[in-house]
Amino acid sequence: MSVVLRGISKSYGAIRAIENIDLTVEAGEVIGLLGDNGAGKSTLMKVLAGAVTPNAGTIEVDGAAHVFRNSSDASAAGIAMLYQDLALFDDMPVVHNIFLGREMTNALGFLKYGAMRVRAQQIVNGFSVRPFDVRTPAGHLSGGQRQVSALARTTAFGSRYIILDEPTSALSPSARDEVLGIVRDLADSGIGIVMVSHDLGHVRKVCDRVAILHLGNLVGVRDMATTTQDEIISLIVQGHA
Numbered sequence: 001m002s003v004v005l006r007g008i009s010k011s012y013g014a015i016r017a018i019e020n021i022d023l024t025v026e027a028g029e030v031i032g033l034l035g036d037n038g039a040g041k042s043t044l045m046k047v048l049a050g051a052v053t054p055n056a057g058t059i060e061v062d063g064a065a066h067v068f069r070n071s072s073d074a075s076a077a078g079i080a081m082l083y084q085d086l087a088l089f090d091d092m093p094v095v096h097n098i099f100l101g102r103e104m105t106n107a108l109g110f111l112k113y114g115a116m117r118v119r120a121q122q123i124v125n126g127f128s129v130r131p132f133d134v135r136t137p138a139g140h141l142s143g144g145q146r147q148v149s150a151l152a153r154t155t156a157f158g159s160r161y162i163i164l165d166e167p168t169s170a171l172s173p174s175a176r177d178e179v180l181g182i183v184r185d186l187a188d189s190g191i192g193i194v195m196v197s198h199d200l201g202h203v204r205k206v207c208d209r210v211a212i213l214h215l216g217n218l219v220g221v222r223d224m225a226t227t228t229q230d231e232i233i234s235l236i237v238q239g240h241a
Contacts, residue, residue, distance in 0.1 A: 008057035050074030090139030144175025
């Protein structure tokens with residue numbers, strides 16, 4: 001079970017964002033996506049999430065070829081992306097944020113609020129963090145709880161691969177540890193994770209492999225168990241080890 005990108009390229013006019021990227025994301029692993037600003041990380045993430053259409057290349061999900069015209073296509077294939085801003089509605093309770101656009105309804109079309117609340121609470125309680133009430137408005141949550149709420153939304157509907165954009169940014173040390181623990185738990189449950197991060201300490205803590213981009217090119221994929229921080233930094237900065 002894996003997502004396989006082959007020959008992915010994307011240009012904006014004369015500007016080449018990424019070129020001929022081959023990358024595999026296995027189910028049950030965390031792969032860190034690294035690179036300086038402008039290296040192509042955002043473009044590659046958006047291609048995988050269906051938000052950007054590549055000029056060339058193919059995407060396979062669990063052996064089936066896909067053409068993503070939008071994020072709904074990627075979602076239908078089991079891929080979800082959690083952007084850095086989390087896209088939570090602060091005035092809305094967590095339960096409604098989780099089920100937004102996918103609400104449970106009865107035969108008459110009325111919301112099954114009780115069933116949604118129970119299911120949302122089960123999902124939140126299933127994470128390795130202190131539980132909180134899903135009836136709480138998202139704007140009243142801590143940074144770590146907001147991240148948990150957003151992760152709950154991505155896992156509530158069977159996503160098998162999740163892309164995380166700087167999931168630990170602007171969090172307290174304790175919240176960062178909680179979120180990293182959740183990332184590892186999700187991978188151990190069989191979900192494939194792509195995690196963008198500029199913190200090599202966090203990457204080393206949870207990632208199985210790292211993929212390094214430099215000026216739009218994939219310049220290295222390394223196993224965390226065998227690479228060194230110096231090698232990773234050299235690939236990020238210079239494009240070679």
